[in-house]
Amino acid sequence: MTTQQTFVIVGAGLAGAKAAEALRTNGFGGKVILIGDEDERPYDRPPLSKGYLQGTTEREKIYIHPAQWHLERDIDLRLGIRVNDIDCAAHEVKTAGETLGYDKLLVATGSAPRRLTVPGADLAGVHYLRRVADSEALKAAFASAQRVAVIGAGWIGLETAAAARAAGCQVTLIERGKLPLLAVLGAEVAETYAALHRAHGVEGRMNAGVAEIIGDSDKATGVRLVDGDVVAADAVVVGVGITPNTELAAAAGLPVDNGIVVDEHLATIDPDVFAAGDVANSYYPLLGTHLRLEHWSAALNQGPVAAANMMGTLTSYDHVPYFFSDQYDCGMEYSGYVGPDGYDEVVFRGDVAGGEFIAFWVRDGRVLAGMNVNTWGVTDAIEALVRSGARVDPAKLADPEELLMYVAANAAR
Numbered sequence: 001m002t003t004q005q006t007f008v009i010v011g012a013g014l015a016g017a018k019a020a021e022a023l024r025t026n027g028f029g030g031k032v033i034l035i036g037d038e039d040e041r042p043y044d045r046p047p048l049s050k051g052y053l054q055g056t057t058e059r060e061k062i063y064i065h066p067a068q069w070h071l072e073r074d075i076d077l078r079l080g081i082r083v084n085d086i087d088c089a090a091h092e093v094k095t096a097g098e099t100l101g102y103d104k105l106l107v108a109t110g111s112a113p114r115r116l117t118v119p120g121a122d123l124a125g126v127h128y129l130r131r132v133a134d135s136e137a138l139k140a141a142f143a144s145a146q147r148v149a150v151i152g153a154g155w156i157g158l159e160t161a162a163a164a165r166a167a168g169c170q171v172t173l174i175e176r177g178k179l180p181l182l183a184v185l186g187a188e189v190a191e192t193y194a195a196l197h198r199a200h201g202v203e204g205r206m207n208a209g210v211a212e213i214i215g216d217s218d219k220a221t222g223v224r225l226v227d228g229d230v231v232a233a234d235a236v237v238v239g240v241g242i243t244p245n246t247e248l249a250a251a252a253g254l255p256v257d258n259g260i261v262v263d264e265h266l267a268t269i270d271p272d273v274f275a276a277g278d279v280a281n282s283y284y285p286l287l288g289t290h291l292r293l294e295h296w297s298a299a300l301n302q303g304p305v306a307a308a309n310m311m312g313t314l315t316s317y318d319h320v321p322y323f324f325s326d327q328y329d330c331g332m333e334y335s336g337y338v339g340p341d342g343y344d345e346v347v348f349r350g351d352v353a354g355g356e357f358i359a360f361w362v363r364d365g366r367v368l369a370g371m372n373v374n375t376w377g378v379t380d381a382i383e384a385l386v387r388s389g390a391r392v393d394p395a396k397l398a399d400p401e402e403l404l405m406y407v408a409a410n411a412a413r
């Protein structure tokens with residue numbers, strides 16, 4: 001008689017939920033224990049800065065699985081419980097009340113918002129956005145606020161600014177760089193986001209450092225900038241990046257370097273411990289490098305790959321990086337990765353001023369990444385171009401009459 005195996009997943013976010021799902025879909029018949037420190041069953045975070053924040057997406061729609069789903073699949077979902085310790089040698093995890101043995105362990109603990117450390121950062125009315133309760137608090141704040149200051153013009157800051165405008169608030173976007181998203185997109189495409197927000201009445205304070213959040217009776221009333229200017233605000237949103245939740249793994253002696261270091265099979269140096277999602281710094285064979293991506297699609301797809309490897313089916317995670325964003329009436333998808341060596345040029349195809357275009361980041365004649373804005377059905381072609389590593393003719397890339405799939409198929413190796 002064989003004893004039943006126990007697979008434990010720490011972190012009941014998207015990566016954890018998708019791993020649990022894949023274990024059952026792939027026929028794992030042992031125990032699956034999915035432990036999360038939030039009280040909510042696994043949910044998607046992208047709506048928290050979009051439809052759910054704006055009141056157009058119902059709460060029930062954000063969940064990854066229906067309420068009875070875990071029970072029906074014999075997945076032991078434990079909510080509101082924090083794992084405090086991993087003992088790799090003993091194959092155990094510890095919560096406040098229990099020690100649980102595992103045969104295989106997946107760490108999918110995600111990430112947490114980076115906190116501001118300036119004076120006044122703890123005042124009421126200063127908001128961060130990661131959990132469903134944060135989104136609800138922000139929605140309530142936008143309903144009563146006249147002026148909103150958003151600190152940080154990354155994806156969260158920009159989507160939140162758009163939601164605040166939709167709620168009728170005056171919005172000031174405070175960013176220390178000279179353009180929103182400059183480090184992610186480069187100046188050519190970052191400028192299109194600056195223009196989008198200007199067109200929707202957002203005031204931009206670029207090249208601006210935050211000195212202090214000022215307040216009255218413990219409630220934020222504005223943001224004092226390093227140059228002395230004060231941006232008055234009834235609500236302040238901070239979106240200055242995230243840090244991976246690596247403490248557990250580090251304390252367990254697993255290598256951590258900007259995330260838990262895993263190979264292309266999402267395995268740590270301990271063959272019984274895996275990591276996936278925001279917390280994982282995984283090796284991408286296609287790109288020849290380790291990357292920690294804070295993307296919904298990485299969590300969605302890494303969970304099942306980790307599950308396959310936990311079951312002993314050697315599977316590589318080799319997706320082309322992909323993410324999306326929605327702001328106002330502007331939807332976009334980005335596929336690929338530019339990397340620290342940068343790009344030579346951005347080639348545009350379509351109508352940039354009209355907000356319907358594709359941008360390609362090109363180095364040495366090869367497409368590193370492409371971003372389609374209000375232009376749909378082209379992701380496969382962009383991924384094919386990126387994956388091929390082939391040299392493309394920039395004139396063909398820019399020409400909307402040239403079918404993108406054809407360009408990809410006929411690019412010179």
Ligand SMILES: Cc1cc2nc3c(=O)[nH]c(=O)nc-3n(C[C@H](O)[C@H](O)[C@H](O)COP(=O)(O)OP(=O)(O)OC[C@H]3O[C@@H](n4cnc5c(N)ncnc54)[C@H](O)[C@@H]3O)c2cc1C
Pocket residue numbers: 010011012013014015016035036037038044045046047048049081082083084108109110111129130131156245248276277278279293294295296297299322323324325326
């Ligand atoms: C507001 C918002 C909007 C976003 N929009 C987009 C978007 O438009 N496009 C896009 O590509 N990406 C987007 N993202 C990013 C995307 O949601 C994340 O990449 C994804 O949620 C990562 O999933 P994960 O499962 O790795 O981590 P998480 O979703 O962070 O889940 C990890 C879970 O583990 C729990 N946990 C941590 N430590 C422990 C512990 N010790 N014990 C038990 N539980 C623990 C955490 O509380 C959390 O519930 C957005 C993120 C946010 C916050």
